[in-house]
Amino acid sequence: MDSSGWPGQLAARYRDRGYWRGQTFGEMLAARAKAQPYRPAVVDYDRRWTYGELNGRARRLANGLRELGIGRGDRVVVQLPNIAEFLEVVFALFLRGAWPVLALPAHREAEITGLCRDAEAVACVIADRHAGFDHRNLARAAQRAVPSLKHVLVVGEPGEFTALHEVRSSVPLPVTEPGPVSSDIALLQLSGGTTGRPKLIPRTHDDYLYTLRRSAEICRLGPYSVYLAVLPVAHNYPLSSPGALGTLYAGGTVVLSPAPSPEIAFPLIAGERVTITGLVPPLAMIWLDAAKDTEHDLSSLRVLQVGGAKFAEHAAARVRPVFGCALQQVFGMAEGLVNYTRLDDPEHLVLSTQGRPMCPDDEILIVDEQGAPVPPGQTGELLTRGPYTIRGYHRATAHNEIAFTPDGFYRTGDLVRLLPSGHLVVEGRATDRINRGGEKISAEEVENHLLAHASVRDAVVVGVPDETFGERVCAFVIPRGDAPTPFSLRGFLRERGIAAFKIPDRWEIVSAFPWTGVGKVSRRDLRRAATAQLRQQKEH
Numbered sequence: 001m002d003s004s005g006w007p008g009q010l011a012a013r014y015r016d017r018g019y020w021r022g023q024t025f026g027e028m029l030a031a032r033a034k035a036q037p038y039r040p041a042v043v044d045y046d047r048r049w050t051y052g053e054l055n056g057r058a059r060r061l062a063n064g065l066r067e068l069g070i071g072r073g074d075r076v077v078v079q080l081p082n083i084a085e086f087l088e089v090v091f092a093l094f095l096r097g098a099w100p101v102l103a104l105p106a107h108r109e110a111e112i113t114g115l116c117r118d119a120e121a122v123a124c125v126i127a128d129r130h131a132g133f134d135h136r137n138l139a140r141a142a143q144r145a146v147p148s149l150k151h152v153l154v155v156g157e158p159g160e161f162t163a164l165h166e167v168r169s170s171v172p173l174p175v176t177e178p179g180p181v182s183s184d185i186a187l188l189q190l191s192g193g194t195t196g197r198p199k200l201i202p203r204t205h206d207d208y209l210y211t212l213r214r215s216a217e218i219c220r221l222g223p224y225s226v227y228l229a230v231l232p233v234a235h236n237y238p239l240s241s242p243g244a245l246g247t248l249y250a251g252g253t254v255v256l257s258p259a260p261s262p263e264i265a266f267p268l269i270a271g272e273r274v275t276i277t278g279l280v281p282p283l284a285m286i287w288l289d290a291a292k293d294t295e296h297d298l299s300s301l302r303v304l305q306v307g308g309a310k311f312a313e314h315a316a317a318r319v320r321p322v323f324g325c326a327l328q329q330v331f332g333m334a335e336g337l338v339n340y341t342r343l344d345d346p347e348h349l350v351l352s353t354q355g356r357p358m359c360p361d362d363e364i365l366i367v368d369e370q371g372a373p374v375p376p377g378q379t380g381e382l383l384t385r386g387p388y389t390i391r392g393y394h395r396a397t398a399h400n401e402i403a404f405t406p407d408g409f410y411r412t413g414d415l416v417r418l419l420p421s422g423h424l425v426v427e428g429r430a431t432d433r434i435n436r437g438g439e440k441i442s443a444e445e446v447e448n449h450l451l452a453h454a455s456v457r458d459a460v461v462v463g464v465p466d467e468t469f470g471e472r473v474c475a476f477v478i479p480r481g482d483a484p485t486p487f488s489l490r491g492f493l494r495e496r497g498i499a500a501f502k503i504p505d506r507w508e509i510v511s512a513f514p515w516t517g518v519g520k521v522s523r524r525d526l527r528r529a530a531t532a533q534l535r536q537q538k539e540h
């Protein structure tokens with residue numbers, strides 16, 4: 001079952017140095033529940049689960065999953081919003097040694113069906129409705145298309161499926177029941193991806209628990225810390241940097257915000273005395289504006305994390321004056337490596353860098369296009385290897401040859417500069433991935449959907465600079481016959497069932513694409529053209 005892929009010698013070193021401690025998620029939660037059974041673990045509206053309750057629920061659900069025949073190594077697509085059941089479900093799956101595949105609430109039919117198929121999932125867990133959308137429709141489509149998908153478990157009204165509360169057994173999973181070992185895969189995260197489909201990222205109990213322990217330490221979390229999960233908690237950042245799971249690791253309280261807006265989040269901060277939360281840059285800007293004249297008491301906040309995309313220095317400088325708390329920049333990836341500015345770093349580094357690696361054994365290389373190390377201080381592509389960075393995506397042999405070097409470094413696709421202090425500054429991106437305010441979009445994936453349109457001969461999707469989102473999505477389309485309108489193309493993509501954040505913000509209908517010297521479409525020229533046009537429009 002251990003397909004984590006670290007060579008034996010390195011694995012031995014990571015164990016010797018105490019990064020991998022031989023503990024599983026089930027054991028971690030059980031230990032917390034034993035040490036502090038009555039401390040609050042999760043707050044979701046008026047529901048408050050103690051550590052004892054969370055552990056008890058997870059063990060009863062795990063027993064129910066056992067009765068359904070869901071066990072070691074089975075893949076289960078989990079698409080849940082920020083509700084307490086998210087944590088119950090993932091811990092129940094951890095206990096069974098089954099692998100949660102963490103979909104985002106924004107994913108639609110194309111993504112959910114694709115994930116179920118790629119993971120050969122035996123089950124999915126969904127909410128009945130969320131944000132005005134009926135997720136049971138996604139499960140229906142996935143079940144039609146994916147024969148392996150036997151069970152659909154629903155939080156809420158199940159319709160023709162099974163309600164989660166019916167699965168939860170009245171007795172906990174027997175302690176004699178064999179569980180996973182710490183080197184087993186715990187979960188499959190999703191990559192933002194540069195190619196057609198999101199790749200599945202296998203994270204082990206050992207390596208993911210290390211990230212929680214180290215993140216909690218760097219963020220100084222303890223039993224009295226209160227973390228507000230604002231972003232969708234399935235995402236690696238609010239889940240593990242230190243996020244909801246890191247907070248539970250430290251014995252603190254996770255408050256789940258159903259939405260990221262200040263109207264919802266600020267009363268929660270005031271009411272629950274939240275000490276730390278994590279945002280993406282566009283949201284941080286909205287919060288900065290809203291906090292200036294809010295009536296809510298935000299004084300409990302100690303740390304405001306911003307990450308997922310580059311945070312502009314002028315905005316970073318406003319965090320302490322407005323919120324009266326420390327800013328922490330977070331530059332991470334679901335594949336592993338996480339960089340943090342430290343709480344005692346000099347102010348100029350906190351404002352102008354994206355932090356430094358969290359582990360002394362994170363290996364960093366910054367290379368030019370030929371793969372040779374750049375001179376110190378120069379910008380190049382970041383490669384990395386370490387005790388919690390994957391050595392390969394799940395079942396993706398061909399892609400792994402491109403995404404990793406022969407000696408196991410992950411090619412991040414990020415262009416960075418290393419300062420003498422060890423801090424990294426993100427300068428851009430070497431790949432076709434678009435980062436729309438922290439939401440990662442594969443250009444190729446959107447292009448493939450557009451190419452399915454009868455009136456589209458060719459399509460190229462690029463990111464164009466944007467003040468609010470960092471980047472927005474712009475599609476260049478060469479029509480076949482009568483040119484389709486942006487309105488109809490948008491509708492078409494929606495019908496194809498892709499997440500709304502991937503649908504292009506701008507459309508350019510053109511008759512040809514610019515080419516590079518080697519005969520490839522020049523994305524760089526298209527990006528330039530779109531950027532110039534945007535600027536012109538602004539000036540008028």
Ligand code: AMP
Pocket residue numbers: 190191192193236306307308309310311329330331332333334335354412414426429435440
């Ligand atoms: P993913 O691989 O989908 O988990 O997305 C990770 C990517 O998000 C990184 O490789 C970066 O491109 C981007 N990213 C995350 N945090 C930051 C940050 N603080 N500044 C700039 N880019 C970031």
Ligand code: DBH
Pocket residue numbers: 236237240241307308309330331332333334335338438
């Ligand atoms: O963007 C990310 O994927 C990300 C950002 C910050 C991440 O995975 C993380 C921290 O762990």
